[in-house]
Amino acid sequence: MDISPPPSPAPAPPPPFPVLGVAAPLVVSVAVWAVTRSPYALLFAALGPVVAVAGVADQRISGRRSARRVQRESRAAVARLHDEVRARVAAARVALRSRAPSAREILDGGANPALLWRADPGDDGALPIALGTGDAPSGMVWRGDPDARVPEADGRDGSGALRRLLRRGTARPRAGGAPARDPARWADLVRWIPDAPVLVSAAGGLGLRGAPALVAPVLRGVVVQLVHALPPDDLRIASRPAGPEWDWLERLPHAADGLREERPGADRLAAQGSAPGEPGAAAIRLVLGAREVVLAAAPRVESLPAACRTVLDVRGPGTARILAADAVPDALASPPSADPAVPGLPAQGGDGIPIPRLTRTGLVRPDLVSLTEVERLADELADLARRRGLAAARAPLPSRVPFAELPIGGGPDAAGGAGPARRPGTLAAVIGVGHAGPVAVDLVADGPHAVVAGTTGSGKSELLVTWMAALAAAHPPEEATVLLVDFKGGAAFDPLLVLPHAVGLVTDLDGQGARRALESLRAEVRHRERVLRDAGARDVDDPAAAGALPRLVIVVDELAALLADQDGLHEVVADIAARGRSLGMHLVLCTQRPAGVVRDAVLANCDLRLSLRVNNEADSRALLGTVEAARLADAPAGRCLVGAHGVPARPFQVAVTTSDDLARIAAVRATAVPVRRPWLDPLPASVPLADLAAVPPLVRHGPAVADGAAPAVPFALVDLPAEQRRATAAWCPATDGHLLVVGGPGSGRSTCLRTIRASAAAAGVEVLRVPPDAEGCWDAVAAVVARVRDPHGPRGPLLVLADDLDVAVSRVEPDHQAALLEGLAAVVREGPHVGVALAVSARRAGGPLQAVAAAAGPPVILALPTRQEHVLAGGESRLFDAHAVPGAGEWRGERIQVARPPEVGTPSASRAEATRPPGLADPAPRVVLPGDAVHALVTPTPVIAVARLRESGVDAVEAARIPPGWSSDQPFPGSAADGVGTGATARPRVVVGDPDAWLMRGPLLADIRRTGDVVLEGCTARDVRTLLRVRAAPPPLAPVPGRAWRITPEGEIRRCSWPPATPGSPAPPVRQVASAPAAAAVAGPAQPVGISR
Incomplete structure (x- = not known):
């Protein structure tokens, strides 16, 4: 607030002498006398000066009277200004004391009882405390001209009234000039509040430097203010200084449980200081709201904790100097500022913190509190806490609390x-x-x-x-x-x-x-x-x-x-x-x-x-x-x-x-109604197939889209955490297409197909399992191709299961792989139209099974060695699991666990085997050569073959010994007795030669093929194509002794076992044998065997 002095009265100038007023009458009187020559006219010449002098005297008398009135009004204005300043100063002093009662007021009972435990730190968290008393700033500023004198107050120099005011204590004498004539005295009178509380923020911490006997009473006074201002709920004393003189802290209701003794550390305000535990050092740590406050005392500033933003140098009883201060902005009547003009007061403290002008000289008179006084206060506050129901707050915490001793609910x-x-x-x-x-x-x-x-x-x-x-x-x-x-x-x-x-x-x-x-x-x-x-x-x-x-x-x-x-x-x-x-x-x-x-x-x-x-x-x-x-x-x-x-x-x-x-x-709390679970456990490592019946399907399939299509076949449990449920993975060939199961070793591929077979058997679906060997795989594919392409064949649903098909294909010779894969492609393309669905397992989706994988539906991806293989197989990277258990995998973007099929011997397993159609024909039946025809044998060892045939009762002769021009309707040129003869016999007759010999005797071979069989033993598929002039590859042969190809007069190429059955011995039953699937898949004219149930 700005204070301006009243305007000073300007002195009235003296009235001027009326020269013309005096001269004019003289001139007129002389003129009258000259005309009249009357002496009385000269009397008028004296009247003018007399009137002029009288007028001047009257003006001076009136000026003095006005000047005295103005002086009275000026003195009244000065008095009113002084009274206003005194009132404002007194009000500011009362406001400061009400904001933070001093320790002496609290102990002497002068503090307002309504302020007990009612302090509010405010939004800035600055809780004010009084360091003591001193000349505090009032917030008022003297705005008078520094060169102008203060108006006089007593009719002469105005110094009497102001001197009397100064003697009352509102201002102090100052050397040089009368007080009333010195504008600086009025500035001091307005700016400072004598004997006012000097407030700082307790939240910034307080450090006291001085001898223990001097700082201990001051530190006790600060604690008195804080425990009076804040209740135990808002202020906790966390640690206390060592020594019996500080035991009274534990009697306060603010003391925390397990109050510890502590000394200030080795930190200081600006740099490292002495070691902890310095003699005379003391520290009190308080918890103020959400902050920690440190009150410390030490003989040296360097020994005070750095957390102390206010530092007070206690120089003697009742005398202390502020070295650094964390001021309370709203408690200062004017903005804090450094004032280096005060003698002996630095502009900054030791750590560079600006020192606010809290007092005129930087000095305060701190309150000194005795040990007896604080002990009495501690007892009074403890009693008050008990009466207010806060006594239990000081009950020690138990070391162990049994749960059974707690009440059930809570506040x-x-x-x-x-x-x-x-x-x-x-x-x-x-x-x-x-x-x-x-x-x-x-x-x-x-x-x-x-x-x-x-x-x-x-x-x-x-x-x-x-x-x-x-x-x-x-x-x-x-x-x-x-x-x-x-x-x-x-x-x-x-x-x-x-x-x-x-x-x-x-x-x-x-x-x-x-x-x-x-x-x-x-x-x-x-x-x-x-x-x-x-x-x-x-x-x-x-x-x-x-x-x-x-x-x-x-x-x-x-x-x-x-x-x-x-x-x-x-x-x-x-x-x-x-x-x-x-x-x-x-x-x-x-x-x-x-x-x-x-x-x-x-x-x-x-x-x-x-x-x-x-x-x-x-x-x-x-x-x-x-x-x-x-x-x-x-x-x-x-x-x-x-x-x-x-x-x-x-x-x-x-x-x-x-x-x-x-x-x-x-x-x-047991309840009969199960609680809804927002979290499902991970899929179990083993799921019995029978458990899937109680789980709803992942997709509810409608009627089959084609006549004779297979129904949905459940085979796995699906994890649906996004829907907080589980479901059954059911493969429906009518909507899902063919199924490809991809997985590494031990991933559960075979188990998945066995589960599908068992589940299909339970639904009454016909199942054909493709054998894993080359011969069986070839024959099974040939049989399925024949069924698919037979317009009059069965149209019921058929599931063809091929486990490790990629391995089975690799076992087939390169000459046969293309034909086999073409047969598989035919099943994939044409099978769904006649109710045939293919379920294949493989270690990878690419390679020779690329066509099958491309035509199949979403693959079942089980454990694979790497994430890259998982993604290449069609899986999602996020679902790759390097530690997946057997049967764990992915289908349609969801985690699944393949169900475990029934154990062997159980009714379900028996039904699965019973629904399997009869086995394919014997892949290599023992050949039986009719005796009414001549047959040809192609072998790399013709001499040995002739000897063995003759030993077994078969008429045999080498092709090189057959005379040119001989035909099969002529007598056989050899016999078992002499090797060459012309008589007919009822025993089988065989002409033997190696591939080269038969290549040179092509007409002979062609003649024999008209009525007899041609057997190739120990030969290659190339030999078959070269000698028989056929494009289709013969069925593959297993790498076992005695496997051979038999070409009938009708042109069918079949496997057989060599040597033939001996004459007179009971011939084994002739079983249907699958012919070359390449002819069925590529050429088309072959007659493969169908599959009957």
């Missing part, structure tokens, strides 16, 4: 006592005992989410178990459920699984588990949104949604370890943190170090915060706004601090929960 606030047993719409749970009794936490009232911090061994898991047990004891499963996530392995949460509230336990999330977690939590969010939307409710507390959704508490232990590998979970956690309140989803996030682990977006919604012992002060301050969590004792375990939004952190002892406690809760 609404995080640190209050126990309240009603249970209130609807809350999640109140009593979890321990504090100074004031049972401590309850409520995720609804104090949350909606919570963060729990604590180092290893501090009791985090025990706290979570107790919390969930208390929650279950206070609320039925219809109101609250619990999902447990423990990245350490789940051992700590295992006891909670007996509770009906537990809906799942998730442990050790790998890549697949993390994805399931993401999908399941997102699905739960969508489910709750859908339920609330259908009910027309805004949130779970809306009466329209009453009973529709129980609250879900998601407890996550070791959050840091979980998010280190699965960062995507943080987005889901943040989403639940933002929307969980309305959806009834509450997070309890547990970590060793909350700083840097829990993101601000999540932490902003976690108003309920609990901390056991942590390793450093930064973690404690980041979570609770105080360092007390870092100073919790190692023993007993379970010491914890709990705080909520707007409620300071308070200590309590966590209760200990036993398995008997959980069993009792489970018995009381």
Whole structure:
């Protein structure tokens, strides 16, 4: 506020002498006398000067009278200004004293009782305290001209009134000039408040330098002000100096549990100082709201903690100088500023902190408080706390609290006592005992989410178990459920699984588990949104949604370890943190170090915060706004601090929960209605095929799209975490097409096909299993091709199962592979039109089975060695699992577990075998040569073959010994007796030669083929094409002795076993043999054998 002096009265100028007034009458009188010559005319000449002199005298008399009136008015204005300044100064002094009563006023009873425990730190958190008294700034500024004199106040020089004012104490004499004539005296009078409290912020900490005998009374006075201003709920004394003279601190109701003795450390205001424990040093640590305040004293400034922003140099009893100050902006009547003009007062302190002009000279007169006075005050405050119901706040914390001794429910606030047993719409749970009794936490009232911090061994898991047990004891499963996530392995949460509230336990999330977690939590969010939307409710507390959704508490232990590998979970956690309140989803996030682990977006919604012992002060301050969590004792375990939004952190002892406690809760809360589970367990490693009947299908198939199509065949269990359910994977050939099963060794490919075979057999579907050997594979494909292309063949559904088809194809010689693959392609293309479906397993989808893979539907992808192979097989990269169990895989973008087929010998297995059609024809029956015809044998060892044939009773002769021109209708040129003859015989007759010999005797071979068989033993497919002039490859032969090809007169190429059956011996029954499938698949004129049931 600006103060300006009243205007000074200007002195009136003296009246001028009227020269013309005097001269004019003289001139006129002389003129009259000259005319009249009367002497009386000369009398008028004297009258003019007389009148002029009289007028001048009158003007001077009137000027003096006006000047005295103006002086009186000026003196009155000065008096009014002085009274106004004194009133403003007195009001400012009263305002400062009411803002922060001094220690002396508090102890002498002069402080306003209404101010006890009623202080408000304000938005800036600056709690003012009085360092003492001194000339404090008033906030008023003298705006007078520094060169102008103050108006006189007594009619002469005006100094009397001001001198009298100065003698009263409002100003002090100053050398040089009268006080009233010195404008600087008025500036001092206006600017400073004599004997006013000098206020600083207690939140910035206070350091006192001086001898112990001088600083101890001052430090006691500061503590007196703080414990008088703040109640025990807002101010806690965390540590005290050593020595019996400080025992009175423990008698205050503000003393924390387990008050420690502490000395100031080796830090100083600006640089490192002396070692800790310096003689004469003392420190008191206070917890003020969410901050820590340090009050310290030391013989040297260098020994004071750096946290002290206000430093006072106590020079003697009642005399101290301010070295640095953390001023209270709104307590200063004028903005703080450094004033180096004050002699002996530096502009900055030792650490560069500007020193505000708190006093005119930088000196204060601190209040000195005796030990007796503070002991009496401590007893009075303790008694007052007891009378106000705060005495229990000083009850020591127990070292162990059994869960059975806790009340069931809890109050609404995080640190209050126990309240009603249970209130609807809350999640109140009593979890321990504090100074004031049972401590309850409520995720609804104090949350909606919570963060729990604590180092290893501090009791985090025990706290979570107790919390969930208390929650279950206070609320039925219809109101609250619990999902447990423990990245350490789940051992700590295992006891909670007996509770009906537990809906799942998730442990050790790998890549697949993390994805399931993401999908399941997102699905739960969508489910709750859908339920609330259908009910027309805004949130779970809306009466329209009453009973529709129980609250879900998601407890996550070791959050840091979980998010280190699965960062995507943080987005889901943040989403639940933002929307969980309305959806009834509450997070309890547990970590060793909350700083840097829990993101601000999540932490902003976690108003309920609990901390056991942590390793450093930064973690404690980041979570609770105080360092007390870092100073919790190692023993007993379970010491914890709990705080909520707007409620300071308070200590309590966590209760200990036993398995008997959980069993009792489970018995009381048992319900006949199962609780809906938002989290499904991972698919089991083994699923019996019979269990699929109770699981709904993944896709509900309608009627077959083609006549004779096979029905859906269930074969696996599907994991649908995004829909929070499981389903049956059923292969429907009519809609899914052919099925390709891809997997590495031991992945369960064969099991998958066996399961499909058993499931199809149970549905009455005809099944053909393709043998794994080259001959069987060829014949089976040939039979299926014949069935597909036979216009008059059966049209019923047929499932063709080929296990390890890629291996079977590789066993076929290169000459036969192309024809075999073409036959498979024909089945793939044409089979669905006649009800034939193909299910094939292979190690990879490419290679020779590329055509089959391209025409098949979505593949079943089981375990593969690498992610790249998984993707190349048609799978999704996110579903690759390097540690998949046998049978685990992917189908249609979902995780599956192939069901286990019935054991051999069970009725289901017997039905599966019974529905298998009769076996294919004998791949190589023993050849029987009719005796009414001549036959040809092509072998690389004709001499040996002739000898063996003759020994077996067959007439044989080498082709080289047949005379030119001989024909098969002529007598055979040889006999078993002499080797050459012309007589006919009823025994089989064979002409033997190697491929070269027969190549030279082409006409002979052609003649024999008209009526007899040609057998090629030990030859190649090239020999068949060269000698017989055919394009189609013969059926493949197994690499076993005695395998041969037999070409009938009709041109069919069949396998047979050589040597032939001997004459007279019973011939084996002739079984149908499949002819070359290449002719059926490529050329088309062959007559392959069909498959009968």
